Amino acid sequence: MRKCNICKQYKPNFWYKTKKKKTCRTCERTWWNSLLRMLVKQRKLTPAERLGNRLGYMGTAFIMMSPYLLPYDNLGAYTYLIGALLSLPQVWLAKQWNLVVVNCNLLVGYGAYLFN
Numbered sequence: 001m002r003k004c005n006i007c008k009q010y011k012p013n014f015w016y017k018t019k020k021k022k023t024c025r026t027c028e029r030t031w032w033n034s035l036l037r038m039l040v041k042q043r044k045l046t047p048a049e050r051l052g053n054r055l056g057y058m059g060t061a062f063i064m065m066s067p068y069l070l071p072y073d074n075l076g077a078y079t080y081l082i083g084a085l086l087s088l089p090q091v092w093l094a095k096q097w098n099l100v101v102v103n104c105n106l107l108v109g110y111g112a113y114l115f116n
């Protein structure tokens with residue numbers, strides 16, 4: 001017997017979906033929760049999205065350290081370019097077009113900065 005954390009009633013163990021669950025099945029399956037579940041699309045990340053995520057973290061690290069490296073012989077500009085290139089696939093696959101524009105702006109801006 002366990003106590004449900006929502007209805008506060010004691011119910012036998014088989015009334016709970018797993019051993020760790022604190023909410024009984026009756027409370028889990030209200031019409032509101034089933035409606036919310038129906039609205040959410042369950043999906044896994046594709047391999048390209050996974051790769052994009054990891055590259056994105058690396059790119060973010062490069063972009064983060066760039067402002068501190070700028071005084072040292074423009075090293076920061078190169079790391080800005082690398083960071084923008086690495087972050088681009090993630091935001092492109094996630095269709096976050098505002099961040100795609102920001103990354104392209106980084107590429108164009110610091111590319112021009114280096115060539116001048």
Ligand SMILES: [Zn+2]
Binds near residue numbers: 005009
């Ligand atoms: Zn309950």
